Amino acid sequence: MSTYRIQGATGDWEVVIGLEVHAQVTSNSKLFSGSATAFGAEPNSQVSLIDAAMPGMLPVLNGECIRQAVRTGMAIEAQINKWSRFDRKNYFYADLPQGYQISQLYHPIVGEGSLTIEADEKAGIPADKVIGIERIHVEQDAGKLMHDQHPTMSYVDLNRSGVALMEIVSRPDMTSPAEAGAYLSKLRTILRYVGSCDGNMDQGSMRADVNVSVRKPGDELGTRTETKNVNSVRFVMQAIEHEASRQVDVLEAGGKIVQETRLFDPTTGSTRSMRSKEDAHDYRYFPDPDLLPLELDDAFLEACRASLPELPDAKRARYEGELGLSAYNAAVLTADVDTFAWFEALLAETASAQGKAPAEVAKQAANWLISEFFGALNKQGKSLEDSPISHEQAAELLALVGKGTISGSIAKQVLETMFETGDNAGVIVEREGLKQESDTGAIEAKVDEILAANADKVAQYREGKVALFGFFVGQTMKAMAGKGNPQVVNEILKAKLG
Amino acid sequence: MPDTSNSLTELGVAQIRDGVANGDFSAVEVAEAFNANVAAAQEALNAFIIATPEKAIEAAQATDAKRARGEALGKMGGVPIGMKDLFATFDVQTTAASHMLEGFKPQYESTVSQKLWDAGAGMLGKLNLDQFAMGSSNETSYFGNVISPWKRNDGGNAALAPGGSSGGSSSALAARLCPAATGTDTGGSIRQPAAFTGTTGIKPTYGRCSRWGVVAFASSLDQAGPMARSVQDCAIMLEAMAGFDAKDSTSLDLPVPNWEAALSGDMKGKKVGIPKEYRVDGLDEDVSKSWDDGIAWLKDAGAEIVEISLPHTKYALPTYYIIAPAEASSNLARYDGVRYGLRDLPDGANLQDMYAATRAAGFGPEVKRRILIGTYVLSAGFYDAYYTQAQKVRALIAQDFAKAFEQCDVILAPTAPSAAFGLGENVDDPLKMYLNDVFAVPASLAGLPAMSVPAGLNREGLPLGLQVIGKAFDEQGVLNAGLALEQRAQFAAKPEKWW
Numbered sequence: 003m004s005t006y007r008i009q010g011a012t013g014d015w016e017v018v019i020g021l022e023v024h025a026q027v028t029s030n031s032k033l034f035s036g037s038a039t040a041f042g043a044e045p046n047s048q049v050s051l052i053d054a055a056m057p058g059m060l061p062v063l064n065g066e067c068i069r070q071a072v073r074t075g076m077a078i079e080a081q082i083n084k085w086s087r088f089d090r091k092n093y094f095y096a097d098l099p100q101g102y103q104i105s106q107l108y109h110p111i112v113g114e115g116s117l118t119i120e121a122d123e124k125a126g127i128p129a130d131k132v133i134g135i136e137r138i139h140v141e142q143d144a145g146k147l148m149h150d151q152h153p154t155m156s157y158v159d160l161n162r163s164g165v166a167l168m169e170i171v172s173r174p175d176m177t178s179p180a181e182a183g184a185y186l187s188k189l190r191t192i193l194r195y196v197g198s199c200d201g202n203m204d205q206g207s208m209r210a211d212v213n214v215s216v217r218k219p220g221d222e223l224g225t226r227t228e229t230k231n232v233n234s235v236r237f238v239m240q241a242i243e244h245e246a247s248r249q250v251d252v253l254e255a256g257g258k259i260v261q262e263t264r265l266f267d268p269t270t271g272s273t274r275s276m277r278s279k280e281d282a283h284d285y286r287y288f289p290d291p292d293l294l295p296l297e298l299d300d301a302f303l304e305a306c307r308a309s310l311p312e313l314p315d316a317k318r319a320r321y322e323g324e325l326g327l328s329a330y331n332a333a334v335l336t337a338d339v340d341t342f343a344w345f346e347a348l349l350a351e352t353a354s355a356q357g358k359a360p361a362e363v364a365k366q367a368a369n370w371l372i373s374e375f376f377g378a379l380n381k382q383g384k385s386l387e388d389s390p391i392s393h394e395q396a397a398e399l400l401a402l403v404g405k406g407t408i409s410g411s412i413a414k415q416v417l418e419t420m421f422e423t424g425d426n427a428g429v430i431v432e433r434e435g436l437k438q439e440s441d442t443g444a445i446e447a448k449v450d451e452i453l454a455a456n457a458d459k460v461a462q463y464r465e466g467k468v469a470l471f472g473f474f475v476g477q478t479m480k481a482m483a484g485k486g487n488p489q490v491v492n493e494i495l496k497a498k499l500g
Numbered sequence: 501m502p503d504t505s506n507s508l509t510e511l512g513v514a515q516i517r518d519g520v521a522n523g524d525f526s527a528v529e530v531a532e533a534f535n536a537n538v539a540a541a542q543e544a545l546n547a548f549i550i551a552t553p554e555k556a557i558e559a560a561q562a563t564d565a566k567r568a569r570g571e572a573l574g575k576m577g578g579v580p581i582g583m584k585d586l587f588a589t590f591d592v593q594t595t596a597a598s599h600m601l602e603g604f605k606p607q608y609e610s611t612v613s614q615k616l617w618d619a620g621a622g623m624l625g626k627l628n629l630d631q632f633a634m635g636s637s638n639e640t641s642y643f644g645n646v647i648s649p650w651k652r653n654d655g656g657n658a659a660l661a662p663g664g665s666s667g668g669s670s671s672a673l674a675a676r677l678c679p680a681a682t683g684t685d686t687g688g689s690i691r692q693p694a695a696f697t698g699t700t701g702i703k704p705t706y707g708r709c710s711r712w713g714v715v716a717f718a719s720s721l722d723q724a725g726p727m728a729r730s731v732q733d734c735a736i737m738l739e740a741m742a743g744f745d746a747k748d749s750t751s752l753d754l755p756v757p758n759w760e761a762a763l764s765g766d767m768k769g770k771k772v773g774i775p776k777e778y779r780v781d782g783l784d785e786d787v788s789k790s791w792d793d794g795i796a797w798l799k800d801a802g803a804e805i806v807e808i809s810l811p812h813t814k815y816a817l818p819t820y821y822i823i824a825p826a827e828a829s830s831n832l833a834r835y836d837g838v839r840y841g842l843r844d845l846p847d848g849a850n851l852q853d854m855y856a857a858t859r860a861a862g863f864g865p866e867v868k869r870r871i872l873i874g875t876y877v878l879s880a881g882f883y884d885a886y887y888t889q890a891q892k893v894r895a896l897i898a899q900d901f902a903k904a905f906e907q908c909d910v911i912l913a914p915t916a917p918s919a920a921f922g923l924g925e926n927v928d929d930p931l932k933m934y935l936n937d938v939f940a941v942p943a944s945l946a947g948l949p950a951m952s953v954p955a956g957l958n959r960e961g962l963p964l965g966l967q968v969i970g971k972a973f974d975e976q977g978v979l980n981a982g983l984a985l986e987q988r989a990q991f992a993a994k995p996e997k998w999w
Contacts, residue, residue: 051608055834057601058588058610058713060748092830092878094855101833156851158838286878288887291719291827293749 006126006178008216010250015216017246018223019182020174021238022211023189024167025074025199026143027067033142033166034061034104041205045148045159053164055099060292063088067166068296070198071111071140072306074168077196077313078135080115082303086139087295092286096158097145105141105169107287111296112138117192118315119184120333126180133185134173143167168199174213174223179239186210186235187337191314194339209233212266214245216253224249225259229273232266240271248273317342325349325364334372340386344393345371351397356404363404370400370413378417390421399427409488412436440487442494445478448486449494452477463499471495508533509676513579513733514760516679520563520578527560527567527578531622534580537677538624541649544999547662547672549585549643550593551625556580559622566620574620575740582672582681585626586633587613587724588713592623596715597631597641600835600842600862610713611745612682612724619740624678627668631864632832633689633717636936637926638667640866645923648697649675649995653961658922660962663693663936669727670697674995680728680737684714686721687820688916688940691952694727695915695965698954698993700986701727702734702979705972706947707752709738710745716831718824719750721944731953731983735759738975754973762976765984768802772981773908777813778939780917786958787914794912794955794966797988798981808904808911812896816942819897821934822877822890823945828867829874835862869930898946905971910981913939915952915965943969953982954991963993 007014032039035052052059075082087109090102115135121127145163149156170189176182190208193199200207210233215226227249229241249259262278312320314336321332335345345367352367353360375396379389399416402408408416408431419430431437439445452474453460463470478491508530511519520527535553542548563578588594588606595601609617617623631640638646638661648662648671662671666683670693673681683690685703694701702725709724716722726737739759745751774795779788795805837843837858844857863871877886904911916936926933943950949972952965966985970978 054839056588056606056608056840057594057596057604057715057834058606058711060712062747062749090830092833094833094836094852096836096838096851099834099839101836102830284880286830286875286880286883288826288830288878288883291750292716 005128006180008246008250010254012254014219015246015250016219017177017242018174018215018217018226019176019178019242020213020226021172021176021182021185022213023170023172023186024209024211025170025193025201026207027070027140027166027168028198028200029064029066029070029166031064031066032164033064033067033140035164037164039165041202041207043161045157045161047161049160049163053099053160055101061104061290063293063296064166067140068111068298069302069306070196071138071168072298072303073196073310074170074193074198075112075115075138076307076310077192078115078117080135080138081113082298083109083111083113084298084303085109085295086111088290088293089287090290093283095144096156097147097160097163099145099160099163103142103144104290104293106139108289109295110137110139117185117188119181119188122180122184125184126178127184131175131181133175133181136171136173138168138170141167141169174215179242182212182242183235183239186238188314191337191339195311195313197311203233203235206233210238212238212241212245214242214249215259216246216249224253225261227259227262227264227273229264229266230276237266237268241266241273244272321364325361325368327364327368331368331372335368344386344389347393348396348400351394352400352404355397355401363400366400366404370396374414374417378421382421390424395420395426402427402431406438406440406487407431408436408438409484412438412484436485438487439482439485440490442490445482445486445490445494446498448478448481449474449491449498452481453498460499471499474499509537509679511679512730513576513680513728513736514730516579517573517575517577517736520567521573523567527563527622528557530578531556531560531580531624534624534678537675538672541675541677541999545647545649545671545675545677546644547628547646547668547675547677548582548625549595549597549628549668552592552623553625555592555623557622559617559620563620563622574618575736576616577620579620579679580622580624581616581737582625582627582669582678583613583623584629584666584669584682584684586629586684586715587682588715589613589623589626592626594626594715595643596633597629597643598862598864598867599642600858601715602642602842604841606713608713611710611747612714612741615743616682616737616740621740627666627672627681629668630665630689631867632715632828633665633684633686633722634828634866634870635664636688636692636933637661637921637923638664638671638693639923639927640664640864642864646671647923648920649997649999650697650920650962651995651998660920661696661923663696663916663920665689666693666701666727670694670699670701673697673699673727673729675999676994680726680733682724682741683727684717684722684724685940685944686717686723686824687944688937690725690727691940691950691965691967692916692936694952695954695967696920696963698963698991699727699729700731700734700951700953700982701725702738702951702975702982703944703949704738704742704975705752705949707750708742708949708975710743710748710751712745712747718827719831720827721820721824723944731951731979731986732760732763734951734982735763735979752973757976759976759979762980763983764980765801765987767798767981767984770803770910770977770981771806771908772798772803773806773808773904773911775808775810775813775904775911775913777810778913780938783914784918784958786919787917787964790955790958790964790966791912791914793989794985797985798912800988801984803981803984806908808907810897810900810904810942812893812900813942815893816897816945817934817938819890819893820937820941820945821873822886823894825870825874826878826887827874829871829878832863832867832871835859837862866930894945897942901942901946901948901969909971909974910977911969912981913967913969915939915967919958919960919962919964939967948972949975949978951978951982953985953989955985955989956991957993963991
């Protein structure tokens with residue numbers, strides 16, 4: 003149980019949160035037409051007669067969108083409804099050509115499911131928590147109004163009109179902004195694993211309607227408000243914080259919460275009223291008579307199930323168990339599709355480059371990826387997607403470290419050069435003479451020089467000032483331009499200092 | 501050369517098809533003859549919203565050229581037809597008889613019309629109809645009433661309704677402006693106008709003809725079908741119109757039978773059901789008599805007559821007037837002035853104002869009435885009492901038919917409770933107008949094939965129709981019973997030319 007509370011003048015308040023997430027289904031064409039769905043196309047360049055709701059046009063269901071919704075449902079271990087149906091949600095708006103949105107009110111394709119958010123002490127999530135998901139239904143997106151094209155008129159772009167969305171409705175199981183943020187992140191991760199949504203929140207592929215209410219601990223649920231179309235994890239958390247505090251202020255001032263739809267303003271981090279329940283639409287839902295009920299057979303469901311990838315929770319457990327990674331590393335590496343894909347490719351290359359089993363090099367690869375490589379990418383403002391080096395190149399670098407050809411600190415330097423030049427690690431090490439010196443004779447010679455030049459410190463060391471050992475290591479390494487094999491240097495120093 | 505232009509317009513689909521194929525006359529001659537009749541009757545009958553003589557000639561020339569090259573002609577080769585203005589026709593104004601779509605030229609062709617052109621038919625013009633196919637008298641058209649060519653034999657000159665919504669189709673057929681026409685039937689819109697004008701029409705099983713490109717009224721009921729002057733002609737044209745269409749999710753994925761080839765008026769071994777609930781109190785005497793005639797004719801054709809019960813019949817009309825307007829209220833939401841058709845944008849208007857002004861100006865009173873009814877029955881708090889309940893009754897009505905068809909092969913009933921009425925007689929009483937479809941609506945709700953064939957004239961000299969209702973997918977059974985009636989009714993009456 004989250005300990006998140008809002009301290010009001012009259013005491014502590016609990017927050018109750020539910021999210022309705024709209025996720026654009028990854029598919030080449032729209033839910034009921036053959037139009038393309040690419041982001042950022044010229045306005046009205048991806049509009050069919052159906053999308054423009056010309057007279058006599060009829061919807062034909064795109065099976066791929068259904069397949070993706072079913073796979074998503076399976077990924078949250080939800081009940082898949084073998085019989086579902088499409089309903090019309092009727093309202094007038096210029097971005098809605100048909101005058102109704104085809105959606106699923108009465109019989110959604112996916113029923114009850116759940117996902118688990120992980121414990122995060124720092125964020126105030128003391129333990130793993132299961133968040134219920136009530137349903138997923140499939141529906142059409144609307145078009146987009148453009149108000150900045152003409153002084154007195156609005157233009158409409160129907161490219162998005164009819165694009166398939168999944169509406170994923172959570173239970174009101176979240177009790178803090180952090181939990182809601184974690185839920186949204188986890189959901190995004192799952193969708194990206196499954197490949198049913200690209201999760202690009204900045205392109206509107208994923209957006210959340212945030213339902214918030216507050217209550218005194220132990221009281222009945224309070225009246226909720228719904229903040230529409232919030233399009234990042236951070237904004238969702240901000241919207242909740244703002245909305246919960248606002249509600250507490252209203253209630254403590256003796257007011258009442260009005261059930262209403264609100265808008266989030268990212269520039270101020272606050273919410274404002276859009277419309278109240280009184281002027282809410284009567285959507286006059288009824289089954290769409292242009293479409294037959296959707297019936298799924300066992301073979302289809304089996305094929306959907308067989309096509310599911312290893313999911314985040316399973317992958318994370320395997321990384322910790324089979325690969326022996328730390329919980330932290332496993333969490334970082336499984337948080338996103340791009341990350342684990344890079345890691346797994348790197349792991350395979352590294353194992354083969356060093357002739358070892360993956361489990362034997364997993365820690366090395368994971369540590370390097372997280373502490374060295376991510377940092378280097380960050381410094382350049384790059385992501386894995388546009389990484390200047392390939393995982394094959396990275397594996398070669400790791401193999402050089404693994405075989406003792408270069409030291410870890412030299413590897414850092416080599417990576418920097420790789421970023422700059424794109425050259426392979428082996429070439430750079432060769433060219434710049436960075437090979438590690440493991441020859442005991444050469445190291446002994448250097449150590450002797452250092453000890454001779456620092457006789458006073460040797461004396462102090464022998465008198466018991468053992469902390470000086472690091473000084474001798476540093477001096478030796480410096481004298482060898484960092485190329486001395488640290489292990490051999492240590493051993494020789496220890497032997498010589500007695 | 502004898503002047504054939506007059507007699508050519510007396511010919512039906514089969515005769516024209518065969519005559520053109522045999523070289524008895526050319527397709528262009530046929531098209532010219534009908535084009536002339538269309539032009540001559542337009543002012544008096546107003547059957548067409550627009551005539552397209554050049555389209556008819558173009559198609560006829562193509563057929564003649566094909567024949568000259570020795571190529572096989574299509575099922576409708578050389579046959580010019582009227583196209584109800586509910587079917588989208590490429591670059592030809594398509595209005596649904598509404599101001600809302602005046603001037604609208606679709607850049608696509610409906611599946612059904614395309615199939616007809618592919619079969620060799622040509623287009624004489626776009627036929628008038630009740631606005632958005634909502635009406636039973638063709639009086640709701642924005643483009644004016646269609647007048648029936650028929651007159652009562654009382655010496656008066658009252659203008660009569662051709663029925664609706666396919667009133668342009670029925671009037672044009674009776675007046676020999678075309679040998680065949682498309683119709684659509686949501687709750688009797690093919691059968692009732694056919695009955696009113698002494699013509700023949702069949703509404704096939706729901707899903708036989710694609711709805712793609714047909715302006716929607718009530719999606720779960722709308723079904724296109726042929727109208728002509730004989731059962732055989734209907735069979736030929738239905739073959740050309742029907743067929744699975746992947747663009748219509750409710751389309752039937754079944755092969756199209758060769759209905760014409762299997763036509764037979766022999767009813768031996770067939771059972772004909774007579775629904776007792778259709779014998780309503782106060783049923784018009786002449787209608788009742790023609791029904792008895794029909795029973796006798798089918799008996800004569802070898803059929804056994806059985807009484808059947810369709811107990812939920814009395815709920816059919818109220819059920820229809822919930823479901824059809826509900827769907828219509830949603831289907832017609834797209835006419836909003838944003839993308840095509842009429843836009844009424846008063847000075848300083850915002851979006852809501854534009855919607856209101858556009859829809860107020862664009863829709864006629866009957867369309868508005870049905871949108872309001874439909875909006876009401878779907879609204880929160882009323883949905884279950886009306887729409888849900890109506891869907892349940894609809895299922896019961898379908899079940900009535902399923903049970904009845906355990907006892908019989910086809911059902912015989914009147915098409916309409918009366919002969920054609922005078923224009924204006926029913927316009928002030930929507931309920932009375934709706935009653936016209938009382939016998940037609942049950943088969944629509946059940947999605948069953950049903951046709952109307954002329955049975956004879958009533959005492960006023962006006963045609964009456966008999967309706968045959970069949971099992972789902974059994975258009976053949978319906979056509980055959982229709983043929984048996986046609987052979988015995990020997991209906992040869994035609995309106996005396998006054999236009």
